Every structure is written in C-alpha cells, then in structure tokens.
Amino acid sequence: MKSFLIKAIFQFVPVMFLISIIVFILVYLSGDPVTLMLSETATDEDRNILIAALGLDQPMYIQYLKYMSNLLQGDFGTSFRYKAAALPIVLERLPATFELAIASMVVATVISVPLGILSATKRNSFLDVGITGIAVLGKAMPSFWLGIMLILLFSVTMSFFPVSGHGTFAHLVLPAITLGTGIAAEMTLLIRSSMLEILSQDYIRTARSKGVTEQIVIYKHAFRNSLIPVITIMSLQTSLLIGGTLITETIFSWPGMGQLVIQAVNARDMSIVQAAVFVISILVIFSNLLADLIYRYLDPRIKV
Structure with a gap:
C-alpha cells in the first residue's frame, strides 16, 4: 500500500504540471x-x-x-469581477458543489443497485425488459430537459419544491434527482451486465449446489465481485459531478463551482477559471486514487 501511494504521488506531479501549462495558455486564448x-x-x-x-x-x-x-x-491572481483573490472565491463555492454531488450519487446508488440486481436475477423477464428500457430512456434524456420538466411539474404546477436556490433539503431534491437520474441509468445497466457475467461463473453454481441461500449467493458472492466496473463508473461520474454540474447549477441557481465557472467564462474572468480548473483537477485525481484503493479492498489480487 505504501509503495502504491508513493507511485500515485509521483504520477500526480507531472499531471499537475501539464495542467498548469494548459491553464496558463487559456489566458492567451481568452x-x-x-x-x-x-x-x-x-x-x-x-x-x-x-x-x-x-x-x-x-x-x-x-x-x-x-x-x-x-x-x-496558492495565488491565482485577483478576480476583476469580484475585486478579490480568486482561490478563496472558488473554495467558498466548493461545499455547495460537494453537497449536490454527494446527494446525486446517493440518488443514483439507491435507484441503480436494487434495479440492476433485480434485472439480472430476472433475466429476460418482462421486469428485466422494463427496467432495461427505463434505464436506456433515463440515459438518453438530457439533464437540462429533465431539470426543466421537474421544475414545471413539482415547483410550478404542484409547488412541492422551490424553483431554485440553496439552503434547505427541499432546495436539494430536484437538482439531485436531475443529476442522479442519468448516472442511475448508466449504473443500472452496468450492474445488470456485470451481475449476469458473475452469476454464470462456476463458483456461483458451486455455492448453490452446497445449499447456500439465494440471498447470500446474490449479495455476498455475486454482487461484491461485480462491483469493480461499478466503482470505475462511480469514480468517473463523481469526477464529472464535481466539475461538470454547469448546466444543472445554472438551471436551479445552485451556488456551486459550476455556476461560478459559467459566470466567469461569460465575463472572461480568467483568474476564477484558472483557480476552478486547478481545484477540479486535484479533486478528480484524488477521486481516481480513492477508486484504486477501493479496488484493492474489494479484490486483493489487484496490485496496480
């Protein structure tokens, strides 16, 4: 584990150096x-x-x-729009982005895990076809369209949730569902395909022949061993949630980094853009590192 972390740190340095060059060039292109x-x-x-x-x-x-x-x-310059140092402004928006990203991932996990397992265990049934169809539909829906539809239905028509803003649990529901739906659709399909592959393995048939209950076979043996590709997708999606919530945060006026970056790009406030790109890059690298550590926990055979 120690050697793995040392290698990860050495990989971190050249990546950040390349990112620094790209961000520096952005100033001249803007x-x-x-x-x-x-x-x-x-x-x-x-x-x-x-x-x-x-x-x-x-x-x-x-x-x-x-x-x-x-x-x-840690000096990215002064934002001419806010008349203050750029990095503190970006870090101030980070908690709201984390809040939305975590809530979206919780929504995606709660939806995708049971549906993916159910679809795999009921293969080729009407239930399987229905779950797969809904997942494909959810993956195809643009997040901006879904967000607008949720606002029209639950905010304008039914007045269940606020249209926009931040501060209470009610403000978090619609943005989290908007972002979590697309991720849930992709994870559902991946869990299904991964579970189907694992359920056809010899050790699963051996466990069943020994009289192990179906629940233990599904959740202890099959599901855990199917998590490697799922963790990969979750890691990638977490990275996208941290850096790619631009449209959703704009639609719901969510005061996160996504909305800040959109405003900075429109105003050509490159100090803010530079600081945001660096913060997002570091978070993405650590997200990938965390995924690697989880791989090693789930499957000790994974060394690199």
Whole structure:
C-alpha cells in the first residue's frame, strides 16, 4: 500500500504540471485581459501602466515562471469581477458543489443497485425488459430537459419544491434527482451486465449446489465481485459531478463551482477559471486514487 501511494504521488506531479501549462495558455486564448479590465474611457497611458503592472510586457517564459511561483503559493491572481483573490472565491463555492454531488450519487446508488440486481436475477423477464428500457430512456434524456420538466411539474404546477436556490433539503431534491437520474441509468445497466457475467461463473453454481441461500449467493458472492466496473463508473461520474454540474447549477441557481465557472467564462474572468480548473483537477485525481484503493479492498489480487 505504501509503495502504491508513493507511485500515485509521483504520477500526480507531472499531471499537475501539464495542467498548469494548459491553464496558463487559456489566458492567451481568452482575449486581451487588459481590454477587459479597463473602461472605455481609459487612455493609452493607462493601458501601458496596467500591462506593466500585470507583467504582460515580459517574455512568455518569464510570465510562466512568475505564474508558477504564484501558483505554488496558492495565488491565482485577483478576480476583476469580484475585486478579490480568486482561490478563496472558488473554495467558498466548493461545499455547495460537494453537497449536490454527494446527494446525486446517493440518488443514483439507491435507484441503480436494487434495479440492476433485480434485472439480472430476472433475466429476460418482462421486469428485466422494463427496467432495461427505463434505464436506456433515463440515459438518453438530457439533464437540462429533465431539470426543466421537474421544475414545471413539482415547483410550478404542484409547488412541492422551490424553483431554485440553496439552503434547505427541499432546495436539494430536484437538482439531485436531475443529476442522479442519468448516472442511475448508466449504473443500472452496468450492474445488470456485470451481475449476469458473475452469476454464470462456476463458483456461483458451486455455492448453490452446497445449499447456500439465494440471498447470500446474490449479495455476498455475486454482487461484491461485480462491483469493480461499478466503482470505475462511480469514480468517473463523481469526477464529472464535481466539475461538470454547469448546466444543472445554472438551471436551479445552485451556488456551486459550476455556476461560478459559467459566470466567469461569460465575463472572461480568467483568474476564477484558472483557480476552478486547478481545484477540479486535484479533486478528480484524488477521486481516481480513492477508486484504486477501493479496488484493492474489494479484490486483493489487484496490485496496480
């Protein structure tokens, strides 16, 4: 385990270095930051002063070295939109994104695990066909369309839940269902296919021939051994939930990183975008590391 963690740390360094280069290049692809920061009445002298203050009159490699020096200190610059340091603004939005991501994954797990197992154990039955059909439909539905439909039905028509906002459990329900539905559909199909493969193995037939109850065969032997691909999908989906809740957070006015990034991109506030990309990248790397550790717990034969 110790050697595995050391290898993971060494892999972390070059990945973050590449990400730093990509994020740095984003500044040059986003347009002229000086024009964005100055008012229309600014003179050429004001422009030259700001260029010198930002260090944009220096060679690119010097700018990159200064950028890396600031980055190592957690300094991503100042947001000209919020007039404050970028990183604290991003970290302030992180708890709301975590809250939504965890709730969405709970919704997906609660739906997909029983449906996936039931579909596999009732293979080729009407129940199996129905569950598979619903899963395919759920996977095909765009999240923005589902979110709008849920708002129209449960907020506008029935007034069960708030239309948007954050702060109570009621505010969390619709966004979590919107994000969790698509993940649940994919996980249901994966659990079904993985369970079908495991249930056809010789050791399952041996367990049944020994008189082991069907419940123990399904949940202790088959389901646990089918979790490896499921954990992979959960890890990938968790990464997407952390960094890819842009549309859902915008629809429900959820004050997370997704909404913040959308607003920053529209305003070309690249300090916020840079800080958000770095935070998301680190979270994705740790999410993948956690998945690797869970693999080793579920199946001790996995060494790498």
